[in-house]
Amino acid sequence: MRRDIRPRIDSGLCTRCGACVEICASELLVMGEDGPEATGRGPCFFCGHCVAVCPENAVQLPDTTPSQFKDLLHPEQAAGVDSVWDLLRRRRSVRRYRDEALPEDIIRRIITAGTLAPSALNEQAWHFTVLSDPERLLRIRRRIVAIFRSLLKMLEGRVNRMMLRVMLGSETADMLMEMQPMVERLVEAYDEQQDCILWDAPTLIVVHSAGDDTAVIESSHYAVGNMMMMATAMGLGTCLVGFVTEAAERDSRLKEYLKVPPDHSVDASLVIGYPAVEFLRSTHRMDPPVEFD
Ligand SMILES: Cc1cc2nc3c(=O)[nH]c(=O)nc-3n(C[C@H](O)[C@H](O)[C@H](O)COP(=O)(O)O)c2cc1C
Ligand code: SF4
Ligand code: SF4
Numbered sequence: 001m002r003r004d005i006r007p008r009i010d011s012g013l014c015t016r017c018g019a020c021v022e023i024c025a026s027e028l029l030v031m032g033e034d035g036p037e038a039t040g041r042g043p044c045f046f047c048g049h050c051v052a053v054c055p056e057n058a059v060q061l062p063d064t065t066p067s068q069f070k071d072l073l074h075p076e077q078a079a080g081v082d083s084v085w086d087l088l089r090r091r092r093s094v095r096r097y098r099d100e101a102l103p104e105d106i107i108r109r110i111i112t113a114g115t116l117a118p119s120a121l122n123e124q125a126w127h128f129t130v131l132s133d134p135e136r137l138l139r140i141r142r143r144i145v146a147i148f149r150s151l152l153k154m155l156e157g158r159v160n161r162m163m164l165r166v167m168l169g170s171e172t173a174d175m176l177m178e179m180q181p182m183v184e185r186l187v188e189a190y191d192e193q194q195d196c197i198l199w200d201a202p203t204l205i206v207v208h209s210a211g212d213d214t215a216v217i218e219s220s221h222y223a224v225g226n227m228m229m230m231a232t233a234m235g236l237g238t239c240l241v242g243f244v245t246e247a248a249e250r251d252s253r254l255k256e257y258l259k260v261p262p263d264h265s266v267d268a269s270l271v272i273g274y275p276a277v278e279f280l281r282s283t284h285r286m287d288p289p290v291e292f293d
Contacts (some may be wrong), residue, residue, distance in 0.1 A: 005043075005044040005046055005061070005062055005063070006028070006038035006044060006062070007020075007029065007038055007044070007050050007051070007059050007060060007061045007062070008038075008059070008060045008062070009035055009036050009037070009058055009059055009060075010056075010058040010059075010060065011034065011035055011058075013056045013057065013058035014035045014036065014056060014058040015055075015056055015058075016031070016035050016036070017055065017056075018031055018036070019053045019054060019055065020036050020050035020053060020054055020059055021036050023049045023050060023052075023053045024040070024049065024050055025045075025047070025049070026040075026041065026042055026043060026044060026045055027040045027041040027042070028040045028041065028042035028043065028044050029050055045121055045122050046061070046063075046122050047122050048061055048064065048069065051064070051069050052069060087229060087232055087233055088229070089282035090232050090279070090282070091228055091229060091232040091238075092237070092279050092283070093238070093239040093240065094199070094201075094237025094238060094239050094273075094275045094277065095199045095239055095277075096199065096200075096275065096276040096277045097199060097200055097201045097202065097237065097271075097273035097274060097275060097276055098273065098274040098275070098276045099200070099202070100202065100273070100274050101132060101202050101203075102132070102202055102203050102236070102272065102273060102274070106234065106236075107130055107203065107205070107272075109230065109234070110205075110227050110230050110231050110234070110236075110272070111128050111130075111205070111227065113226045113227055113229070113230035114126070114128070114207075114223035114224065114226045114227040114230075115223060116226055117219065117222035117223040117225065117226045118219070118222055119216075119219035119222070119223075120213075120215035120216060120218065120219050121215075123216065123219070124219075125209050125210065125213075125216045125219065126207055126208075126209055126216075126219060126220045126223050126267070127207070127208050127209060127210075127264065128205055128206070128207055129205070129206045129208065129258060129259045129260060130203060130204075130205050131203065131204045131205075131206065131258065131259065132202055132203045132204075136257065137198055137204060139257050140198070140204070140244065140254065140257050140258065141190065141195060141197050141198055143247075143251070143253060143254045143257055144197055144243055144244065144247050144254065145186070145187055145190045145197075147247050147250075147251055147254070148183045148186060148187050149187060151176065151183060152180070152183060152184060152187065154176075155176060155177060155180055161173070161177070164176065186243075197241065197243055197244070198241065198244075198271050199239055199271055201237075201239070201271030201272060201273040202272075202273045202274075203271065203272050203273060204241070204244070204258075204269060204270070204271050204272075205227070205269070205270055205271075205272060206244070206248075206258045206259075206260060206266060206268075206269045207220045207223060207224055207266075207267045207268045207269070207270075208220070208260045208261075208264040208265060208266050208267055209264060209265055209267055210261075210263060210264055211263065211264075211265065212265045216267075217265060217267045220267035220268055221267065221268055224240070224267075224268045224270060227270070228240075228270070231272055235274075235275075236272055236273065236274060236275070237272070237273060237274070237275035237277075238270050238271065238272045239270060239271050240268065240269070240270050241269045241270060241271055242269075244258070244266075244269035245266050245267070245268055245269045248260065248266040248269070249265065249266055
């Protein structure tokens, strides 16, 4: 957290409406005799809400520029509920891509959309690694298949399975056994020159963060949610690749191939590209278990 941040108020512009004071959840901004001042309880958690609500543009937050605070569309011009429903329904895990590279500016826009997500303590501690070199992507797939092959070896025979239970605990061992048919299928597909891991997508984006703070990891997931929605709005397809995320956490060589520093946790991985498939309708969802008090 940036504890020493204090917004500056332009007293020439300020009309003392009090909106910035009211919005400041940390109670750092208080109304003084000459207008708002940053002398309250604090600390500032750099949320930028005081700038975002000031009708006179009189608040300046250190370490930010005015251009970072974008004017919002009038609610009547903004996406209506129906468009949002459609966007949410339109997003699919795309597993067929056109053989076409994504321009860097498009990828940057999608990542910027990711950074508009909420993050714990507004830390924005996410990192994004964009991998598009076909050689590297092939190396990543090859490494994952090698990991899968050794996993399948460990699952061979009763004795191995029993040892696995002792070594990993029965919950993890059961999970691995449940995954066995899928892992076998992925290895088989690889041997048949099919890519059922990265789905022949032109780009893989890895979201990672320093350490293993669960709140930071959770924040990365929200960023990925935004990225998937923005990609969908731009006519692109995405697919999360849990295999990459999971395997990278356990295999330092794969982490190196993903260009993720050793002391970072791999929070999410998603492939992205131009879809080679058009969905005509949304997919089914089960009724969620919901309880109200
Ligand atoms: C954490 C997580 C990991 C996933 N890992 C993979 C994966 O490794 N490969 C894949 O093809 N899809 C993966 N998916 C996509 C899911 O299979 C997909 O979201 C689900 O089947 C629903 O389909 P939809 O995304 O088209 O609605 C993953 C999804 C999540 C949330
Ligand atoms: S940035 Fe947020 S916490 Fe900091 S002074 Fe403004 S409203 Fe308060
Ligand atoms: S929101 Fe702007 S105009 Fe209103 S009190 Fe704060 S600085 Fe002054």
